[in-house]
Amino acid sequence: MTNEETTKGHASLLLDDQLCFALYAAQRAVTAAYRPLLDELGITYPQYLVLLVLWERGETTVKELAAALRLDYGTMSPLLKRLETAGLVRRERATHDERSVLVACTGRAEELRERAAGVPGALLTATELADGEVARLREELWRLAERAGAAAERTR
Template identity: 65%
Template sequence: MRDFSLELDDQLCFALYAASRAVTARYRPLLDDLGLTYPQYLVLLVLWERGPVPVKDVAAALQLDYGTLSPLLKRLESAGLILRERRPDDERSVRLVLTEAGDELRERAKDVPPAMGEAMNLGEEDTARLRALLRTLADNVSR
């Protein structure tokens, strides 16, 4: 049987928490230059990748509930980066569409991933392995 410790340095959750805080803090100045918060950046990443999508698809992709996502979308819409459109064939379904300004911001955001890659200073193999482990961890804990 595995022995579990109550020492802080032995806690995987603390290592994840500290890493998450450090990475998010490193994103902050890069995203400040774009006028975005980290969660807003994630929403735009989904739209840049997929194009116009229903709100429910963004919520699923980012694993966010509507209560958390709605204020983000309102701020992005107020900033003129996205539009929320009701589908004519289903008034209950809202689709997110990038505005011209939102689409143009993609070009300025292209510097963010390489800057973060440099800050993380991990090789391609380590990055891929870490991403896979974190996805497995998230899946296992979510079950």
């Protein structure tokens, strides 16, 4: 009996049939496609994501930054430390609440923003995705993230 025959009426256990594996493979491939573009800027993909949030929102708290990126504080702290060491962000305690740490871009990060402006278009060119395909895919992925998040909440 083949694996397919034993799984009839049940979810497949074939690796290539797994949604999670397709997402994992796509994420790794997209991150790899970003790598040479970000290497030219001297930053990693996670650092790029942090900078995107800061360029969009301006100065923000570590807590808000972590929420925007869906990361925990333990992941944010070393990431911000490396960005600070590279001279791209500054961190300081909020004057109104000593427990809160504010993060902002430095002038060097603002200069990098101009160079980073070409990254999204370069990635689309490299992947040969049309604008409509990107919009549809992004919409479907956000819907999946919302549904998976709700399912995770229900099982807690």
